[in-house]
Amino acid sequence: MFVDFFFGLRQARIPVTIREYLMMLEALAAGAADADVDKFYVLARSAMVKDERFFDGYDKVFENFFKGAVHEVEELFSKVVPEDWLRALAARLFDPAERAKLEAMSFDALMDELAKRLQEQERRHQGGNRWIGTGGTSPFGNSGMNPVGVRIGGEGGGKSATKVWEKREFRALAGDVEIGTRNIKVALRRLRKFVRGGAEEEFDLDGTVRATADNAGWLDIRMQAERKNRVKVLLFFDIGGSMDSHVRVSEELFSAARSELKHLEYFYFHNFLYERVWRENRRGYNEWIPTWEVLNTYGPDFKVILVGDATMSPFEITEAGGSIEHWNEESGEIWLRRLLACYPDAVWINPVPVERWMSTPSLRLTYQIMSRRMYPLTLEGLDSAMNLLRRGIRSLAQR
Amino acid sequence: MKFTGTDTYIATDDLMTAVNAAITLERPLLVKGEPGTGKTLLAREVADALGRPFFEWHVKSTTKAQHGLYEYDAVSRLRDSQLGEERVRDIRNYIKRGMLWEAFVCDRPAVLLIDEIDKADIEFPNDLLRELDRMEFYVYETQETVEATYRPAVIITSNNEKELPDAFLRRCFFHYIRFPDNETMERIVSVHFPDIKKTLLKAALESFYSIRDVNGLKKKPSTSELLDWLKLLLAEDLSAEELRGEAASAIPRLYGALLKNEQDVHMFERLAFLSRRQGG
Numbered sequence: 001m002f003v004d005f006f007f008g009l010r011q012a013r014i015p016v017t018i019r020e021y022l023m024m025l026e027a028l029a030a031g032a033a034d035a036d037v038d039k040f041y042v043l044a045r046s047a048m049v050k051d052e053r054f055f056d057g058y059d060k061v062f063e064n065f066f067k068g069a070v071h072e073v074e075e076l077f078s079k080v081v082p083e084d085w086l087r088a089l090a091a092r093l094f095d096p097a098e099r100a101k102l103e104a105m106s107f108d109a110l111m112d113e114l115a116k117r118l119q120e121q122e123r124r125h126q127g128g129n130r131w132i133g134t135g136g137t138s139p140f141g142n143s144g145m146n147p148v149g150v151r152i153g154g155e156g157g158g159k160s161a162t163k164v165w166e167k168r169e170f171r172a173l174a175g176d177v178e179i180g181t182r183n184i185k186v187a188l189r190r191l192r193k194f195v196r197g198g199a200e201e202e203f204d205l206d207g208t209v210r211a212t213a214d215n216a217g218w219l220d221i222r223m224q225a226e227r228k229n230r231v232k233v234l235l236f237f238d239i240g241g242s243m244d245s246h247v248r249v250s251e252e253l254f255s256a257a258r259s260e261l262k263h264l265e266y267f268y269f270h271n272f273l274y275e276r277v278w279r280e281n282r283r284g285y286n287e288w289i290p291t292w293e294v295l296n297t298y299g300p301d302f303k304v305i306l307v308g309d310a311t312m313s314p315f316e317i318t319e320a321g322g323s324i325e326h327w328n329e330e331s332g333e334i335w336l337r338r339l340l341a342c343y344p345d346a347v348w349i350n351p352v353p354v355e356r357w358m359s360t361p362s363l364r365l366t367y368q369i370m371s372r373r374m375y376p377l378t379l380e381g382l383d384s385a386m387n388l389l390r391r392g393i394r395s396l397a398q399r
Numbered sequence: 400m401k402f403t404g405t406d407t408y409i410a411t412d413d414l415m416t417a418v419n420a421a422i423t424l425e426r427p428l429l430v431k432g433e434p435g436t437g438k439t440l441l442a443r444e445v446a447d448a449l450g451r452p453f454f455e456w457h458v459k460s461t462t463k464a465q466h467g468l469y470e471y472d473a474v475s476r477l478r479d480s481q482l483g484e485e486r487v488r489d490i491r492n493y494i495k496r497g498m499l500w501e502a503f504v505c506d507r508p509a510v511l512l513i514d515e516i517d518k519a520d521i522e523f524p525n526d527l528l529r530e531l532d533r534m535e536f537y538v539y540e541t542q543e544t545v546e547a548t549y550r551p552a553v554i555i556t557s558n559n560e561k562e563l564p565d566a567f568l569r570r571c572f573f574h575y576i577r578f579p580d581n582e583t584m585e586r587i588v589s590v591h592f593p594d595i596k597k598t599l600l601k602a603a604l605e606s607f608y609s610i611r612d613v614n615g616l617k618k619k620p621s622t623s624e625l626l627d628w629l630k631l632l633l634a635e636d637l638s639a640e641e642l643r644g645e646a647a648s649a650i651p652r653l654y655g656a657l658l659k660n661e662q663d664v665h666m667f668e669r670l671a672f673l674s675r676r677q678g679g
Contacts, residue, residue: 015565019569023424023426030423032416032420032423032424038412039412039416042416043416043420046417046428046573047573049573050429051573203473203474
């Protein structure tokens with residue numbers, strides 16, 4: 001009986017699994033809720049929602065499901081349901097003649113029309129209490145209960161429109177799990193290079209066996225230093241204005257890098273790499289350090305990761321004096337090439353989706369300067385970038 | 400038997416429901432919440448309230464999942480073999496039981512606390528999936544399977560330093576201990592300081608919540624810090640009026656118990672300065 005609620009949660013993008021749903025049912029069967037709605041609220045939440053970030057979403061679904069309060073259709077449209085789904089839904093709800101008319105409509109007008117139609121239908125079928133929404137017998141989701149008969153996935157339907165949604169949905173889902181601190185950390189782990197160093201405090205089995213044998217059977221215990229991650233990384237972060245829209249994901253990458261890599265030095269730059277970089281991300285102009293100093297301080301065994309959208313006017317890269325913030329004596333291109341000469345193992349991570357790379361001249365230019373070692377800030381991208389860094393650039397040349 | 404809080408621990412209804420569900424279904428309960436909201440304390444109190452034996456396993460950054468099960472002390476066995484000791488013949492003498500093992504073989508249902516699971520390596524929770532799920536594990540050295548006679552109630556705390564793997568989360572009940580509201584806080588305080596004067600408590604709580612409301616604090620003072628502070632206030636024998644009078648200057652008396660960060664203290668001094676200037 002709570003299947004709809006379960007799908008409501010899933011629809012609100014709360015990662016609930018069947019296993020957790022069953023756990024909730026089991027708890028109910030064991031009498032843990034005492035037939036009390038408040039208790040049920042807590043119980044279902046603790047069984048199915050495992051992160052406080054989703055509590056808000058859970059509350060909304062719960063409210064929707066149990067109070068039967070139908071939210072403003074419009075509001076839900078804007079929040080929950082992507083435009084493509086609605087257009088496709090409209091295609092099912094209206095007959096062909098109407099549809100032709102609708103096709104020319106603006107999104108807002110379409111939504112108005114759709115809302116009206118849905119309300120009518122609601123009156124006609126008295127059973128269907130919740131039409132579009134995060135809970136209940138929603139037209140979306142594949143419980144197959146909804147009177148509109150719109151299914152996503154599963155059999156039924158079989159119209160080409162449904163198939164389009166299927167694809168849509170998967171893409172949206174993939175976008176959801178795209179990246180998170182944990183995922184980034186796991187990707188960064190590929191970069192680990194274990195070296196023994198420091199105090200000898202670990203039992204060395206092989207050494208002990210060998211030494212004991214040499215000793216004619218008398219035990220000779222050998223210790224060795226613990227293996228530690230010795231990979232060294234320089235991280236350059238773009239904090240120019242165009243990066244603002246990528247702040248969240250960049251922050252996640254940064255915090256993951258900080259906790260995964262011990263030998264990490266990080267610097268910030270604005271738009272492009274020039275003769276100075278910053279240590280603090282507050283854009284105080286006083287505390288910069290010369291890029292030369294960085295190049296001279298850290299040896300070639302450091303690996304370099306640049307993070308930036310490389311989106312700007314191409315002049316900012318190619319021309320001396322091209323920087324929008326100060327007069328740079330040498331062009332950004334020279335500086336980037338200089339960096340690459342110092343640190344052969346370097347990659348550029350770009351939060352801009354790959355599809356847009358080639359249509360942005362400055363990005364294309366950077367891509368060329370980096371000799372194609374630019375990767376999107378997605379899990380796959382990070383994975384390949386880290387693999388490349390781990391094996392070293394020379395391995396690329398050998399292939 | 401149900402957990403309903405104890406004389407020294409005030410549990411909200413939400414918390415009780417979650418704890419009881421986890422105990423009834425014998426599934427682990429993951430507890431998160433701001434530092435100082437009594438996460439670690441919860442397990443001990445549950446054990447006390449239900450009269451169960453209590454085992455705690457504190458996780459550190461170097462802790463491995465294996466440490467909770469057992470450790471095989473090969474080095475001392477090697478040493479003993481050199482000395483010709485009799486006990487060397489039985490490998491069991493060199494297997495040290497971990498907390499999970501102890502809790503599994505306890506002669507009645509126990510309570511096991513796995514404290515600060517997020518401190519360990521990112522893969523740590525994954526290594527415990529089967530053990531917590533089936534409540535059994537295999538000891539390779541003696542080739543025996545340790546099974547839980549009674550499934551212990553497992554309470555796991557996390558401070559959110561690392562995200563926990565989904566597979567692990569799926570197997571747990573989850574509860575987020577919210578920061579207590581004024582009313583709950585009064586109950587909590589009265590459990591710890593039954594003799595505190597109503598007026599002083601009111602003034603102190605006002606001051607406390609107003610500090611928490613200040614934006615941009617690096618670390619908000621928590622329940623345990625409030626309790627420490629009240630202890631100090633009582634020791635100094637301050638009256639409510641004295642406390643109120645000082646609250647106006649924005650920085651409360653004995654703030655060291657509440658503010659643990661010099662930046663926060665600076666910020667309060669600045670605020671105090673501003674409010675004096677505006678007042679004067």
